[in-house]
Amino acid sequence: MLIHIEDISKEYKRNDEKFYAIDHINLDIKEGEFLVIYGKSGSGKSTFINILAGILKPSDGSVKYDSLKITDGEDKKISEFRNKQIGYIGQGYTLLPNLTVYENISLSAHLYDKKSKEKEIEEVCKRLGIYKLINSYPKDLSGGEKRRVAVARALINEPEVILADEPTGDLDSENTVIVLDIFKELAESGKTVIVVSHDKDAKNYTNLIYQMDKGKLTRIS
């Protein structure tokens, strides 16, 4: 799936002064590519990822997945696309607090697809080392455990694109390797993976490294 990013920008106001959190980014990302985006805090990485996920509207420009424009269009179409084709892992904690781990993953798995994915849920949870937690509620999990549940949820529908905002930030090195290995495998099987990271190890997984600086994205290797 080709991601076509056309001249997107996001303008915010701070102290009555406008500034660009995203400053006119143009980029095409092809199937099977594994991008790592580095950048200082506040440089616009999360803003970028969320515009790609279609949950934040850019002030200008558009993002297309093949022919589907995610930056504006019918809510139902975009929502279904996001559920099925985008595995989004947000920066904060993103689990629904009133549902168990299993229910959180299951909800996403069965939102548009009524076919039972019990087996798949079991598998991905085992792989991420959270299988014994499936009946727990998010409040009872550690930060790293919550992160891995979010990763499991992002993977469950076998999306074409992974958008991950610091997915390894609170993981130990063992789990970081597990998660990055999964991403690498996905990229090798033709999925597109975009990871925002502070983790210097991430660059060992790909040669598509970008730097975000004041809303501008530049390739550094």
Place this chain on the structure above:
Amino acid sequence: MAGRSFGTFRIAGKNIKAGNFKNVSIIILIAFTAFFLFGGNLIVYGMSEGLNQVRQRLGADLIIVPAGKGREISGILLEGEAGFFYLDNDLVSKVSETEGVKNVTGQYYFASAAATCCDSAKPIEIIGYDPDTDFVIRPWIEKKINRKLDDNAIVIGSDIDLKENNTIKLYDEYYPVIAQLDKTGTSMDQSVYTTKDTIIKIRRSALKKGFDFFSGEEDEIINQISSILVQVDEGSDLRAISRAIESNAGEVEVVEVNSTLNAISSTLNSIKEFFFVFAILFLAMASTTLFIVYYMCAGERKKEFSLMRMIGMTRAKVLSVVLTENILQGLAGSIAGLTAAGLFMYPFSALFNVRIRQPFAFPGVPGIVLLGLLSIFVTTFLGTAAGLLATYYVCTKDTYDIMREGE
């Protein structure tokens, strides 16, 4: 392991369970609203219904009593006060000759002095009617039975115990009952309607038991009545007919049933008006409060809403989760409120008859069910609308912005 598919209903249920305190407060608020709405309506409706029943049951346009007794008649009819007064039987034919008069019949009142005599908690009023000319009692019981009133028929009010084999016991004797009337919430519910012949029989057995509260001798009673009930031709002038009767029949007083009932009716109307104004204020307050509470909850749950959007729920689906929560809360609250209102109202209706001296009758089962459903609908709708509006208000922004605000 938990079931695999995951409906709106289940998410809503889990959300309600998790937000315990908030939800209990919302449910209590809705319960109060439902309690007030249902209870208040039941009172107003019950009073209207009581009045209606009385109006129907009186069935006459004019009641003729001995001069000076006019003020007692409404007490006797509606409030169960004892009163004995007598007119001459011959007056019936005199009255029926008056122009504009359609039907005339005589009635004869007794009140049993002792409650212990009979199958009733309170003293029984015995009302004698004339089966040949009666036009008052027949219409109510014809709805119940398919039989002409015969000489010995006894019809009883709703508060009198009916023995098996459809009999009642008066002074140790059993009498066959052909019909029991609906409740009116007046002393009519304590009445026994029967013919003169039966009254004479009852009197004899009462005398045998040592009760002597029937004044006069048997042959006097035969020739006496207490009041004359008159139905006039449609569209005729009641005033004129009253005056004609009064000048024709001599020492009598003519009571217009409608003006007696109108006094009650105007009390009822002011209660209704008061209730209406109060209800509107109350509902406005309740819906504002609900809106504020829901708005605050929605504010707190911003992040949750945006997370649902994030995993690919449509805006409509998120709203439907919230809608389901609101409906569940609305139903729980209004059913609780209704139950409380029911428990409160039942003893209240007795109080109404005794203390406030207003005819009061609960509406029948269909009426109560309808009123209940209406109250459930209104309160659930209020809660749901307030909840949805608040949620929608919070959710119209960009998902990511909502999530950040919610952190």
